[in-house]
Amino acid sequence: MGRLPIDIKKKLGQIIRTERLIRYENHKSQNATKENPYSKENFCKGVCHYHTLNKLEKDFINDSQVYYQLLDKLGYTYNVSYNEHRLLMDTLNTQLYRLLHAMEYIDDDLLRNIMQDLSGLNVQEDCIVYFHVKLMEIANNFQIFKSVNEYELKRIIELRDLYDGVYKGLYYHILGLYYMNNLNLTVAEEHLLQAKNIYHSYNISKGLINTNFISLYMLKKDYVNMVNLCVEMEDHYLETSNNNRLLHVYSSLAEHFLYINALEKAYYYHNKRKELLDREPLLSRFRFSIFYNWGMSLIYIFKYQEAYDYIYQAYQECPFEFMKLRIINPLLFLMTNLKIDEHLVKEVIEEGKRYYDKAIETDQTVFKYFEFRYSNNQYYRKYGLQKIVPLLLEDPERINFAIMLFEDLYD
C-alpha cells in the first residue's frame, strides 16, 4: 500500500470522519453511559495521536498508513492504485450520465441495466467509489419510488464534501427529493436549486430536474410558477421527444386548471395527454391513475356523467386489486346519482364483493352502504346517516360525495 495523493487523502478523511461520527452517535444512543469506542480519543488509540486524527478529519496528514489503519477499523478499504481508482471513476462517470439520462426520460429498463452494471463493479477495494455508487443507488431508488434506507441516506447526507462536479449536483438533487417527500418544501427548494445550478454548469439537460420543480411548485401551491414552468417544459419535452415527462407536464396543467375551474384550458391539456396516452403504448401504465384522478376532479365540478365514464375506465384498467373497491365506491355514488339501471348497479356491487377483503376499512365501510341500499335493507338510511355522513364530513374534499349521499337519502 503506497503513498496516497492529497486529493484522495482528503476524501478518505471525509469518509473516516463521517463514518466515525455516525457510529459515535449510534453507540451513544444505544449505550448512554458506557465508554464510546468512536470518540476521537478511543478511535485513534494505537493508530495515531488525537491531534493527528483531528487534522486528518479536517484537512489531511502526511502519513498514508494512518488512513489505511483507520479505514480498516471502520471496515472500509482503499486498496487500489491511483490509476485503478481513476479508471473506476471513469467507468462510474459513464454510468452517471446514463443514470441522469434514464432519470430524465423515466427509462426504467435503462435504470435496471445501470444498476446491474454497477453491481458488477468491484468497488469493495475502493471505498470512495463505493460511496459514489451508493449515491447513484439512492438516486435510482428515489426514481423508482423504492423505499430508501434512512441510515444509508443519512450517511450520504453527511458525506457532502466527498462529492464533486455532477455528483454534487446529484447529491443536492436527491436531498431535494428527500425533503420534498417529507414536505419540507423550503429546504427542498434550496437543494433543488443548488442541483439545478450545478447541472446547468455541466450542461446537463434542464429536462432532468425541472419536473421536480413543477411538483415542488404544486406542493407549495405556487401555481403561477408551476404553470410557467410547465409551459416552458412542454416545448422542451416535445423537442427532446420525452413523452413520459411530457405526460407529467400535461397532467399537472390539466389537473391544476380543472381545480381552479378553468375548464377550457383543463380540457385542452387533458386532451393532449389523452392523445399522448393513446399514441404511446409505453405510457399505458399511467392510464388508470390518470383516468381515476380526472374522474374524481370532474365530480368536484358536477360533471357526473363524464366522471362516471372515466372512473369506469379507470376501474377496468386498474391492475391493483386493493384499489378496486376504492374505484368502485365513487362509481356507485355516480351510478346512484345518475339513476343508472339498477341491474347494472347490482352487477358492480357483485364485482365489488370480490375485492372487499383486499380493500382498506374506509372503502369497505362505504361499500357496505351500497350493499344495504341495493339489497332493499331498510337499515341503509340509518347506516348512511350514522356511518357514512360522518366519514364523508371528515374531509372537505369529499363534499360532493356527502351531497350525493344526502340526495340519495332525501331527494
Add this chain to the structure above:
Amino acid sequence: MEIKCYSLSVPIKQRLGKLIKSLRQYYYDDARKENGQNDNPYTKINFCKDICHYHTLTKLENSCVREDYIYHQLLKRLGLRFQIREEVHEANMLVVRKLAFQYLDALEYYESKYYEEIENKLIEVNNDCLASLHLEALIFSYDAFYKHQFDKKLIVKFEKIIDVFEEIYQGIIYLTIGFSFHRKMELTTAEKYYLKAIEIFQTFKLNIGLIYFPLGNLYIEMKNYYDALQICNILEEYYIKTSNRNRLLIIYLCLIDYYLFINSLELAQKYTEEVETLLKPEDNYYMWILNCKWGEYELRHYRESQALDYFKKAHNVCQNRDRKLMIINRILMCLSLLKAPTEVLNKYLNEGYHYYLYANDLEKQIFTYFINKINNRPQYYKYVHEIIFPQIKNKIKYHVMTLFFYRDMYIR
C-alpha cells in the same frame, strides 16, 4: 315657460333626433308595460300630434328635418329643453367631456371627488338637454359606485338610449350597469357589461388600473380563478407602482380568496397581513370582506365555530346594508350547525328583518328558510327543495351552502 326657437345645425338636429327617437321608444315601452295595449301617448302618431306629421317624425328620428321648431316642440313633450346657442352647447360639452375623464381618474383610485362639481354643472346646463343627460349619467354612476345606490329605472333608461351618449359616457354607463348587476350577484350579466365598457375604454387608451379593476373581483366571485389571477397579478404590480391603496386592497382581497380556495394558507396569510398593514380604522368595507373570506374558508372546512367568529367580526363592521343579510345568514348557518339556543338565533333573525329589503333574492330566501325553521314551521323542507335548491345545486359556488341545508335539515 316659453320656448325660443333656436336655430339648429344639421349635426345637432341629428343628435336631437336620435335623442327624441330613443327617449320616445323608451317611454313607449314603459307606458306599454304600465297600461298594456291601451292608448299609448308615445306611439309615433300620438307623440307628434299637433306638432308634425307622422312621416315628418319618422324622418326626424332617422335623419333630420328642416324646421327647427319641431325639434323644440317634441323635446318639450319629452320634458327636455335645448334653449341655448350652439356655441354654448359646444362649450358645455367640452366641460362634460372633461368631467368624464376626471371622474374616471378618481374612480381608478376610488376617490369620491367631483360630485359637487358635477351637480353644479348640471344646474348650469339645465337648458341643454344633451349636456344634462350626460351629467345625469355621471351622477347615476357616482351613486352606484360611491353610495351603492342603484336606480333600476335609470339602468333601463340609460341602456335604451345609450346611442345618444358620447362614447366615453357609453363606457361609463356600461361599467355602472355592470357594477349594478355585480352587486346583485348576477355575475354573467355583469361580465357582459364590463366587457362592453372595457372595449370602449381601450379605445381611449385609459390606464389598465381603471380598465380592468372590475374584472378581478368579478372573476373571483365567478370562481374563474384563472382569469382572475392573471388580472390580479398585473393590477397588483400596477397599483403598487401608482400608490393606489384603495384598489390594491381589493386586489389583495381577491388574492386572499384565491389562495384560500387553493388551500394555500401561507400566501393567504401573507396577503391578509398586507391588507392589515394598509387598512385604516375607518376602512370597514375592506374589513368585513376580509373577515367574510376567512369565514367562508373555515365554513368550507367544517370549522363552524371559527367561521362564526369571522362572520361576527364582519357583521360588526359592515355598513353596507345590501350585504348585511348575507352576513347574518352566514352567522345563522354557523349557529344552526353549532346547535345554538333559539334565543341566540332569534337575536340575529330580528336583526335580519331590517336588512331584508336590501338583499338579493337568494339571501332573502335563505333568510326565509331560517324564519320558518326557527319558528318550527314544517314547510321549510319543501321550501328548500323547491325554491332554494334549484338555484344553488350543482354550482361550485354553492357547494357548502347545499351541504349546509342537508346537514341542517336532516342531521339531528
